Amino acid sequence: MISKILIANRGEIACRIMRTARRMGIATVAVYSDADCAALHVRMADEAVRIGPAPAAQSYLDMASVLRAAKASGADAIHPGYGFLSENPAFVEAVEAEGLTFIGPSAAAIRAMGLKDAAKQLMEKAKVPVVPGYHGDAQELVVLAGKANEIGFPVLIKARAGGGGKGMRKVEEPGAFAAALSSAKREAKASFGDERVLVEKYVATPRHIEIQVFGDSHGNVVHLFERDCSAQRRHQKVIEEAPAPGMTEEMRAAMGDAAVAAAKAIDYRGAGTVEFIVDASEGLRPDRFWFMEMNTRLQVEHPVTELITGVDLVEWQIRVARGERLPLAQDELAINGHAVEARIYAEDAARGFLPATGTIGHLSFGSGMRVDSGVVAGDAITPFYDPMIAKGIVHAPSRSEALDGLAGALARTEIAGTVTNLSFLIRLLRQDDFACAQLDTGLIDRHLAALTDEKATPPGLLAMMALAASGMVPTDAAEDAPTADIGPWAHWVAPRRTVRLERGGEICAYVVCRPGASQWTVSGEGLADGITLSQLEIGDNGQSWSAVIDGVRRRMRIIRLAGSVTGFAEGASHERMLPKAVRSDLAAAGGDQITAPMPGVVKQVLASAGQAVVADEPLVIMEAMKMEMTLTAPRDGEIAEVLVSADDQVSDGAVLIMLTGAADAG
Template identity: 75%
Template sequence: MITKILIANRGEIACRVIRTARRMGIATVAVFSDADRDALHVKMADEAVRIGPAPAAESYLDIGAIIDAARVTGADAVHPGYGFLSENPDFVEAVERAGLIFIGPSADAIRAMGLKDAAKRLMEKAKVPVVPGYHGDAQELVVLAGKANEIGFPVLIKARAGGGGKGMRRVDDQADFPAALSSAKREAKASFGDERVLVEKFVDTPRHIEIQVFGDSHGNVVHLFERDCSAQRRHQKVIEEAPAPGMTEEMRAAMGEAAVKAAQAINYRGAGTVEFIVDASEGLRPDRFWFMEMNTRLQVEHPVTEAITGLDLVEWQIRVARGERLPKRQRELSISGHAVEARIYAEDAARGFLPAVGTVGHLQFAEGMRVDTGVAEGDTITPFYDPMIAKAIVHAPTRTEAIAELAGGLSRTEIAGTVTNTGFLVRLLRQDDFAGANLDTGMIDRHVDELVTAIQTPEEVIAFMAVVVSGMVDPHTTPEEPAVLIGPWENWGYPRRDVRLSHEGEVESYSVTRRGVREWRVSGGALAEPLQLSELKRQADGSGWTAYVNGRRKAVRIARLEDGITVFEEGAAHVRGIPKIERAGDAAAGGDTVTAPMPGVVKEVTASAGQTVKAGDALIVMEAMKMEMTLSAPRDGTIGEVLVKAGQQVSDGTVLIALEAEENAS
């Protein structure tokens, strides 16, 4: 029996496991770092135990601390979630040595699939098709570069441990191979503690299609059909769906059989995903798919499989861990409708998808979607962990309906306090190639300019912002109450307030004049001419505000926070900061410094004082929120001072390198 489960994870997956365990009458224990003391998963669990400080290496990756937490709370099973220790065989063995049940596969199965090169050799023996490439042990540049030449460019360099696109680089030309190899090894070492890589042929027009498999301890293995995860950027999945568009029964049967063979080859138990790369240049053909890797855990995108099969995969995991047989056999499984999932991240798509931090001061998801989240209003997105806020899932009779409903739900979702990718997701779902199922893993890159184009804030939205920030309107009134806050009487004209809003580092000054009970005049700043805003009131359903701007009715939703204001309209989130005091000269001259774009760790410094550089020269490599980024020289010049060293933790805006003033630069 399993009576109490400790969840060795955080965020939305911890909350997801708690919900199923509670429905099954099983108590739960959450673990948390100092950064997560007030997190949603901690509040949801029956018990919670601190396991260390914020860095994952000192908390969520601390095997001893997690085992101690299970012992002290009397848990009899551990669920690893995904990420962190979920695919660490040493963790599985530690759990079992402690007399606990591990809700997942055996340590041997994880080891068999944990290293991509060994896994592919094993799959070849099991007669599962494998991508052509070099999966040997040699790691010298001359060997790997030679193998890449034999395979033929373009090739992919891939970390042999881990996944999620970490340590993966596409190389199109032999001359670029050494730098790409160095970068891939460095990122693999930082992400997985193992810098070894393999080299594979890059497949033209590739689609990423994976098969959900499940095995029990009685030798039974089934597949729960496929998911299409081709909508990716930087090898990270953005939107997942099931079933795969264009899938034929012949192709599904071939891929399902191959996935089951893969699981049987390692006596697999529990939930797993076999990932395939598919050459879609001539449609989906059963002779054009190859094994990439097996994820020996539950996947982030498992909800779309649950939606089309009507199953609870976490429940299946728990039942299998208890020693039960699989609840259903292959012939009893079927597909119903279509499901699509989008990952909502705290990231700035217009700035190269740079991860963001901040406190979520306002959070409201649209109705009609399944939302899996570990974030609540008031929570802070920190630089220590993956910046995913939530997963939004829609199930409908057809793909067209599911996409439309998900796009609509995301456009009505309100998140303020941090930058998010919701606008990008809406544009992607409505993009012609995606909507028409013209899918491959390069689709987002081909259309990235149209998908991430920064949306200009309409002038009428700015008028709303200025009026609300002026203090002459109460955004919390009910539809029946007046929206006006009466300020001090002014003898010489209408009441007027000066308002400052900040945008992209610039401060905009506006003048707001109240000209009647529900009428304001806004001028200055980014407005080409004054605007009249009248009849401002809340909508009866509480969903937002309406007003007439220069006689034209406008509806918006407003989130007013202490340091900023966000206006949501037509799927876009328009943000302005509210500066407390405008401080002239605060910002360092943009062309004279290299600053940290967000909190993170300096991984490598290639610059030195006195060095002459050209604009665009790589100077520093940083890692933040599991992403490696290279910071370059902002202009030609001479480095005056290097202010950081490798291994140093830096905060957002920290000056890392200062160039000599232009008049002194050589």
């Protein structure tokens, strides 16, 4: 019997598990780091136990701390969620050694699938099709490069341990192999503690289709059909859907049988996902799919499977962990409609999907979609963990209705306080190839410019944002609202104020003037001859603005926070910061500094004082929010000073390297 579950995770998945446990009458225990002491999953749980400092290695990855929390709380089971300790066989063994139930597969099953090369050898024995490649133990450059030549370029270098696109590099030609191998090994070591890799043939027109499997301790295994996860960037999933577009019953049966065979080969128990690479160059054919890996846990994208099958996968996990048989047999499972999921992240798509931080000052999800989230307004997105804000999921009778419904719900979603990928997601859902199901894993890269191009802020919205930032109008809808702060007073001159708004480091000035009791004018960068607003109305606690502009009443949503103002229009958010005084050390920087684009850890310094460098030469490798980034020289010159070392934790904007030389010439 399971009466109290400790959830060894955080964020949306911890909240998701709690909802099912609560419905089943099971008490829940949250664990939290110092960075998460006020997080939503902590507030939702029946109990919460601190397990360490903010860094994951000292908290969510600390097995001893998690087990102490379980014992102290009296929990009799642990659910790992996904990520962190979820696929660590040593953790499973430690949990069971304490007499607790691990809600997931056995340690042996996790080990069998934990290393991609060994897993593929096992799958070959089980008659599961495997992609051509080298899965041996030799890790020397000369051996791996030779195997790549034998396989034929392009090839894919992949970390043996872990997943999520970490330690993975596509290599187009032999000359690029050594650098890609070094980078992949470095990232694999940082992410999984294991730098070993394998090399596989790169499929030119690949689709990523995975099968949800479920097994119990009585030898029963079923599959709950497929999910298509082909919409990816940097080998990480962006949009997931079920069922896979274009799937035939013959193909579905072949893939389902292969996935079940894979699960049975390791005596699998609980929820798992068998991932396949599919050659879609001639459509979906049952002889054109190959095993990639098995994720021995619940997947981020599990909600789309739940919605098309009507099954609560977390409930099944708990029931199987209690020793029960699977609730349904294979012939009792069926597909109903279509479901699509989008991952909403704090990241800047226009800047290479750079992860973002910030405090969410305003959060309102659009109606019509299921929302799995672990944050609420007021929560901070920190540099310590994955910057996911939420998952939005829509279920509808058809794919087109599901896509339209999700795009519409995302367009109605408002998030202020941090940059997000909402606009990118909406464009992707409405992109012609995606909408017509012309899918492969390269789709996003082919259309990246159109999907990430920053839309200009509509002039009317920009004028309204400047007005909102000016503080010259009351934003309280109440009749007894205080008089507006209209700025310096002067005889015979209309009240006016200069507002400075910052975007991407560029500060623009706007002059806000009130020539009449019900009229405002705003002029400045991007407003041509200026904008006149009349008959201004403000409601919804200062968030709904409307005014007559050029004879047309326009309604807009504007959120004013302490350090920013954000306007929403046509499914896009337009944020402007309210700049503080420019710091003198940065004002004098010119092009002489290499600075950290966000908080993170310095992984490698590639330059030393006195070294001559050329523009775009790599100087520092950083890691932040699970992403590795290379910082390069902004110009030709000479290294004047190196201010950081490997393993240093640096803040956003910290100066890492100083340049001198060429820029000062003449």
